[in-house]
Amino acid sequence: MKTALLISTYNWPEALELVLKSLIAQTVLPDEVLIADDGSRDETKALITKFKKESTLNINHVWHEDSGFRRTVILNKAIASTNADYIIQLDGDCIMHSNFIEDHIKNATVGIYLFGSRVNLTEELSAGAVKDQQIDFSFFTKGMTRRTRNIYLPKFGAFYKAKKELSKKVRGCNLSFWQEDFLKINGYNEDMTGWGREDSEMVIRLLNNDIYGKRLRYQGIIYHLWHPQAQRERDTINYEIQLKAEQQKLQTCENGIDKYLP
Template sequence: MKTLSSSLIIATYNWPEALDLVLKSVKNQIVLPDEVIIADDGSTDETRIIIDRFKSEISIPVSHVWHEDEGFTKATILNKAIAKSKGEYIIQVDGDCIMHRHFVKDHITYASKNTYLYGSRVNIQKEHLEFLFKAQQITFNPFSKGIKKRTRAIFSPLLSQLYKASHQFSKKFRGCNTSYFKADFIAVNGYNEDFKGWGREDSELALRFFNYGLKSRRLRYRGIVYHIYHHEKSKSRLELNNDIELKTINEKLTWTEHGVDTYLSE
């Protein structure tokens, strides 16, 4: 049986210290993806230096997809990165989310046709950051210091079986911990690049997956990430972004006019 090829996409912007820990957690995976692509929304050279070092420390291909900093354009840089990916299956995290060592394996294990996955996010608290970066901590358990939402840190393949694929849309979906077939991403034309500024670009994609007919499965007790605390990003465009998402809901849209197809022929 052919093994599913996978691309791990890591979205980042100007936080090299956090990205460094995330990349260390890639090296710690018990199953590696076939490639890593860093989707960089305009970071400075400090981030490039971290990525170049990582390339020399790991045996799989690593690509750095970068564009000029024009504000929060995460939807655009993710489209550019995923367009360049070679894997059949996309596993997506943010550059401030340290991965459990089974993370990649869990997403590949539960990959299923006509289904997208989304996993849990354990929050690392602000007070723990000094120790986190000093100790270069990348492993946690439900009893670790400095985390909250501790039940989300429970790793249990047995308990995870309680969660099945569903035709319902879940508001628990987070783009910092999700996976899907690249063909399904292309079928809905990827992220909607009308989203500028923080908010709703991930959930709107999931809504179009849902409208397209995909099932969703929550990876509870597996596929865990640990989210490093940071100050909230500006929500100045949130009302406009809400309107875009409401249009997708009300019109049951599956396709965005400004999406990944722009880059697929490049």
């Protein structure tokens, strides 16, 4: 099974540097690293170029011009560029637990997508982590919310079963799926621009294709750096698109990844 770690990023190289540092510390490395860049400036490009020179990893930096929040577009472009069997998706402001990639790979199962746990770091802890280049956080680290999500006990996670329903805990910053399943639903719906709902709408179409979702509890952990909330002026429109997919049991979308495929 060929795996690709997909990291989405936009104009926050300080956070991306920590994510890449946590990548090097992984117990299992991916076969490929896809950096889906939604139009970042030269500072991000310089960081990635430097990391590529210092690393033996296969790194593919997929970039397009900044034209507003187009996360769906850049994620589709990045996934279209790989022949990996399995995609592990992460946001560029989320530091990985050292077993993060190994946990997703060990739990990869045909007919199932996975979603892991996100521990939120406070503004103060996030600033300190960036300053000190901190990537390790214990259960007792001060400045964490959702602290119980930082308990690492994979054997307990085995009690969680796959379900055919949309969980409120699904987040695109900690998600993995088979590329074959993603292509079947035509990837992300690019009608969804601006912040909000693009991940849950995509997952609904997976569910409508009988791809069940399983939560990685007590494993698959990430640490989310604090940042101001994104503008949410498109949330209502995106919610209507999600609702349509749910009510009409849509299995694919028209404006998706197919336009980038060979």
